[in-house]
Amino acid sequence: MTVLAVAGLVKSFGGVQAVNGVSFSVAAGEMLALIGPNGAGKSTCFNMLNGQIKPDSGRIALNGRNIAGLSPNRVWRLGVGRTFQIAATFASMTVRENVQVALLAHRRHIWRFWRPAAAWFVPEADALLTQVGMRDQAERAASVLAYGDLKRLELAIALANAPRLLLMDEPTAGMAPAERTALMQLTRSLASRQGLAVLFTEHDMDVVFGVATRIVVLNRGELIAEGDGPTIRADPRVRAVYLGSGVTSGGHRC
Amino acid sequence: MLNVADVHSYYGRAHILQGVSFALPAGAVMVLLGRNGAGKSTTMKTLIGIVRPAQGRIEFAGADIAGWDTHRIARAGLGYVPEERRIFTDLTVMENLEVGRQPARDNRPPWTPDRLFALFPNLGRMRNRTGGRMSGGEQQMLAIARTLMGNPRLLLLDEPSEGLAPVIVEEMANAILALKQEGVTVFLAEQNPHFAARVADRATVIEQGRIVWTGTMAALQADEAARSAYLAV
Amino acid sequence: MGFILVQFLTGLASASSLFLVAAGLTVIFGVTRVVNFAHGSLYMLGAYLGWTILSALPRDPAWFALGVVLTGAGVAAIGMTIETTLLRRIYKAPELLQLLATFGVVLIVQDVVLKVWGPDDLTLPRPRWMRAFVTIADQRVPVYDLLTIAIGPLMLLGLWLLFTRTRWGTLVRAATQDREMVAALGVDQRRLFTAVFALGAGLAGIGGALALPDGSANGQMDLTVITDAFVVVVVGGLGSLPGAFLASLTIALLQAFGIVLFPKITLVLVFIVMAVVLVLRPNGLLGRPLAAARGDANTPALVRAAVPALRWLGAAVLLLAALAPLFAGPFALSVLTEMAIAMLFAASLHAMMGPGGMVSFGHAAWFGLGAYGAAFAVKGLALSMPAALIIAPAGAALAALLFGGFVVRLSGVYLAMLTLAFAQIVWAIMFQAVSVTGGDNGILGVWPAAWATDPRTYYWLTLAICTAGVLLLRRILYAPFGYALRAARDSETRAAAIGLNAAWLRLAALVMAGAAAGLAGGLTAFAKGSVFPGYVSIGRSVDALLMVLLGGVQSMAGPVAGALVYTGLFDILLMVTDLWRLVLGLSIVALVLIFPQGIAGTVHRLWLRGREA
Structure with a gap:
């Protein structure tokens, strides 16, 4: 079942075409990797899907409904979760409170002024933390977490609205190789279990070729290739503009 | 070149480096491997003096630089290229290089913009572009070039391949190998095992603030247990 | 010509x-x-x-x-x-x-x-x-x-x-x-x-x-010049030299002609210019959005409810305050009344500054509007004191609601300066609309209701209202609304990504803070029996800022401690020395050097030392 269908997405900044007629789709349970050189338009694409940037033209359909141009909070309400390149969490709160705030926002309980926030949705928050393996750190301050743990907390927050689509911008940036695989394996198992569609950008080819079901490649705002790992690896254009010879990214073995 | 003995560092109240010791011979390219939060970045920041060590000796070019001010350490010949590059985005390429300029040392020919543009040809084509209008890969090259303008004896690189497209990472590796040919000693923290294996001839591994393995890259790759623990994918 | x-x-x-x-x-x-x-x-x-x-x-x-x-x-x-x-x-x-x-x-x-x-x-x-x-x-x-x-x-x-x-x-x-x-x-x-x-x-x-x-x-030239210079810097865009030049020209020329064409408006002309520029260009004429400063100092600390010992201390202080009229003289009683009001005033600023992340240089606006609102209610509308004490916060809250829409779009120093502009405009109205506000002479004879004329009764009333106000603010800040507000401060991107609307949250916080400050103003009007434009002055705004900063923005106890220490220190200094500014200034500098986290923050840190990381 197609969760996200993007068609003819266009965006330019001051005359420079950042994204030029990009189309692709993501199905439930699928992990789609969006790769390409630095400055190819990946972030712009992402920010349009998430609602932070309005596309000039094109259609972004979430479960058949066009969400192009909606604000980030509307997009979130329609079931799109997001993690950021630099993990964005709430530093003045504990790990559990971070998830509680997301749950409160999801259930539209923000405009309440009396009952302490700490008393709301504790079992639900703990269940989400258990999913990402952070239950035992629930009481700690988010600001003192190790970076890998912070990324997992961010994942729990992004899952609080039971999203249909999860957007992950360079999810493993700043992590050690072993942690990278662990985080993405976790995401993959969540995706297949919950029928979640995942779209992620990534520069670590071990992660991309290790977990992605399908890969799309952007270059200068245009989609130049689409397919599974072996197809992408074998594509001469992708090699030329992005993959290189493979000596520093694990080779081109399949 | 560099001799680190029993260095302890704190970040806030967290005891990050808990007795780090290692030595780095002149002319080597050594990689610092380790998990996230193991202390790689803190090691780099302690060497350059951004984090002050609470205890321990850091012998560099014949002096104990532990506790010195950052600018003094840099002038002693330690060049530092930080994580996230930290280019001056309002300044042009030429101005970024100017900020890094320090006098020549050891009777070696000083790095000049022209020599650096030969090493990183991309930069030469955008001399007057501001740092903010460069791609991640171009910024990383500028960050290294800017530090080289200080004619460092030892170059510290904190995660130089982070967030870069594979084809750029490859260029970066070639540039580091070229620097090695020039006789620059390099110490880099790295998460990408392929990149590390390509450029480094020595490796040291940090775990929970302590060095747990040191040796040549060949030895690391030959040691099955160590390789799967520290270089595994 | x-x-x-x-x-x-x-x-x-x-x-x-x-x-x-x-x-x-x-x-x-x-x-x-x-x-x-x-x-x-x-x-x-x-x-x-x-x-x-x-x-x-x-x-x-x-x-x-x-x-x-x-x-x-x-x-x-x-x-x-x-x-x-x-x-x-x-x-x-x-x-x-x-x-x-x-x-x-x-x-x-x-x-x-x-x-x-x-x-x-x-x-x-x-x-x-x-x-x-x-x-x-x-x-x-x-x-x-x-x-x-x-x-x-x-x-x-x-x-x-x-x-x-x-x-x-x-x-x-x-x-x-x-x-x-x-x-x-x-x-x-x-x-x-x-x-x-x-x-x-x-x-x-x-x-x-x-x-x-x-x-x-x-x-007097230091404060006059610093205000003008700040306006120029903010209008031009922080850090921009050409911007500062352009803004100097604009403001000086407008003033040169304004003084002839609209003599009444000159007092606030610069602030009106600044307000207009900031509403149209949130980063000034030639400024750019400021990148967050690097460093850990501005990372917000974990907010936790006060430890039991601190709660007991608070309860003991409150009990002592409630018993004070039994042995305090009239002067001490008036100081105590002032302290109780200062506590609410500081807590109201803290609510928008701490959890809301909006620093205000013009918090006196709400205080003054509350005070004048109460005065109008009893003098103009012949209402009772309780009614006036409802009008005071309601009026201030309404003004905050109308004005807040412009404020919450800005951030940092720009936001602070826009609040200052608003406060100065309010001040000028109070100063110049002589027929309504009495101008510099203010409105006199704003006395409490007959049942509360005894200073002790009025003190108890004030203490009860202010304590309840502070506790209510605290309750709200620990409720879902307060958490959402803090979330929008900690990480705006993350807050937006979980469906929080930062602008509405901040507006609500501003209205809440305005209401509480307005109540403090209303209580002051009855305590002094009069209102003056001084209630809306920069000095009053600075007082609130000093109280919050001295106490520390990180915890709810901070503004309360800051208000008590600052008001107490101030009154004692006034009594013992004519060099009170020097002593106060030196104390502030010393406090900053010794307690870089504010009083409450430092106590909290000492308390936590060796307990939990």
């Missing part, structure tokens, strides 16, 4: 002197990120020092120029001392603490100037060359004005060349972005900062000396 020319030239001349001060302020802010409230004090020192030097020198133009340069050098040296002894130690402290420290310097300099140069305005005798005129279009234009007009653009050109064409300037611009990186490239950034501060101080000093022939050195 001739008249327009003269006004135009007058405007240009004052634009130049405005630019001299603003240039220094914007350069210092750009590099050190310190919002230097003491910049006006450096200008004042320039005027006084300039008076001393110029009075001693021969009257020729050449000697005058030398005297001005010497004054600049002298003030630069003073600035250097301030930088090396105070600011250098707190660059890594939270930005607000730096602000607090410079407030301390303002107070210290005021008393020092008073001691050294005395209370009288000092004027410089004008030699013949200074009184000379040239005739342009049949109008006599003072030569000195033309001289001043030339200095502005020349200074802009000089600074521009310095910052773009020299290695030093390149280093300074690099340090503006990332000082740590500059140090890692072998540049001694501490010397760089000291030099920049000295440069900015020197410019202020020259500005002060050049203003002497047309005016005087007096004890």
Whole structure:
């Protein structure tokens, strides 16, 4: 079942075409990797899907409904979760409170002024933390977490609205190789279990070729290739503009 | 070149480096491997003096630089290229290089913009572009070039391949190998095992603030247990 | 025609002197990120020092120029001392603490100037060359004005060349972005900062000396100038020299013509200009969004409810306060009433500043609106005191709602300055709408209801209302709304990504803070029996800011502790010494150096030491 269908997405900044007629789709349970050189338009694409940037033209359909141009909070309400390149969490709160705030926002309980926030949705928050393996750190301050743990907390927050689509911008940036695989394996198992569609950008080819079901490649705002790992690896254009010879990214073995 | 003995560092109240010791011979390219939060970045920041060590000796070019001010350490010949590059985005390429300029040392020919543009040809084509209008890969090259303008004896690189497209990472590796040919000693923290294996001839591994393995890259790759623990994918 | 020319030239001349001060302020802010409230004090020192030097020198133009340069050098040296002894130690402290420290310097300099140069305005005798005129279009234009007009653009050109064409300037611009990186490239950034501060101080000093022939050195010029300079810097865009120049021109010219066309409006003209510019351009004319300063100091700490021991302490203090009228005299009782009100006033500012992340330089607006609202209610509408005490917060909240829409779109210093603009506009209305507000004379005879005329009864009433108000604010901040507000402060991107609308949350916080401050104002009106424009003054806003910063923004206990310490300290100082500004200023500086987290934050840290990381 197609969760996200993007068609003819266009965006330019001051005359420079950042994204030029990009189309692709993501199905439930699928992990789609969006790769390409630095400055190819990946972030712009992402920010349009998430609602932070309005596309000039094109259609972004979430479960058949066009969400192009909606604000980030509307997009979130329609079931799109997001993690950021630099993990964005709430530093003045504990790990559990971070998830509680997301749950409160999801259930539209923000405009309440009396009952302490700490008393709301504790079992639900703990269940989400258990999913990402952070239950035992629930009481700690988010600001003192190790970076890998912070990324997992961010994942729990992004899952609080039971999203249909999860957007992950360079999810493993700043992590050690072993942690990278662990985080993405976790995401993959969540995706297949919950029928979640995942779209992620990534520069670590071990992660991309290790977990992605399908890969799309952007270059200068245009989609130049689409397919599974072996197809992408074998594509001469992708090699030329992005993959290189493979000596520093694990080779081109399949 | 560099001799680190029993260095302890704190970040806030967290005891990050808990007795780090290692030595780095002149002319080597050594990689610092380790998990996230193991202390790689803190090691780099302690060497350059951004984090002050609470205890321990850091012998560099014949002096104990532990506790010195950052600018003094840099002038002693330690060049530092930080994580996230930290280019001056309002300044042009030429101005970024100017900020890094320090006098020549050891009777070696000083790095000049022209020599650096030969090493990183991309930069030469955008001399007057501001740092903010460069791609991640171009910024990383500028960050290294800017530090080289200080004619460092030892170059510290904190995660130089982070967030870069594979084809750029490859260029970066070639540039580091070229620097090695020039006789620059390099110490880099790295998460990408392929990149590390390509450029480094020595490796040291940090775990929970302590060095747990040191040796040549060949030895690391030959040691099955160590390789799967520290270089595994 | 001739008249327009003269006004135009007058405007240009004052634009130049405005630019001299603003240039220094914007350069210092750009590099050190310190919002230097003491910049006006450096200008004042320039005027006084300039008076001393110029009075001693021969009257020729050449000697005058030398005297001005010497004054600049002298003030630069003073600035250097301030930088090396105070600011250098707190660059890594939270930005607000730096602000607090410079407030301390303002107070210290005021008393020092008073001691050294005395209370009288000092004027410089004008030699013949200074009184000379040239005739342009049949109008006599003072030569000195033309001289001043030339200095502005020349200074802009000089600074521009310095910052773009020299290695030093390149280093300074690099340090503006990332000082740590500059140090890692072998540049001694501490010397760089000291030099920049000295440069900015020197410019202020020259500005002060050049203003002497047309005016005087007096004890009020520091605050007047700092407000104008801040407006210029903010309108131009923080850190932008061309922006500061453009803003100086705009504001000075508008003032030159405004004073003739709309004499009544001149008091607030600059603030109206600033409000309009900020509403249209949230980062000023030529400014760009500020990147967050690097460093851990501004990472928010974990917020937790007070530990039991602190709660017991609070309960004990409250009990003592409730019993106080049984043994306190009338003076002590009035101080206690003031303290109770200060507590609510500070807590209201804290609510928007701490969890809301919106620093306000104009919190007195809501306080004053509450006070005047209560006064109108009883005097104009002949309502009862309880009704007036409902109107006070309701009126302030309504104003906050109307005005808040503009405020919550901004951030940082820009937001703070827009609140100041609003407060100044309110102040001007209270000051000038004499028929309604009584102008400077205020509204008198605002007495409590018959049942509350006994000061003890009124004190108990105030204590009960203020305590309940503070506890209610606390309750709200720990409720889902408070968490959502804090979430929007901690990470705006993450907050938006989980469906929170930061603008609405902040607006609600502003309204809440406005209501609480309005209530404090209403209670003050009845406690004093009168209201004055002083209730809306900058000084009142600064009081609130000092209370919150002294206490610390990180916890709810902070503003309460800050209010009690500040009010207590202030009243004791007033009683024991006439050098109260000096002592208060020194205490503030000492507190900042010893307690960089504020009183409550430091106590909290000590409490946590060795417990949990």
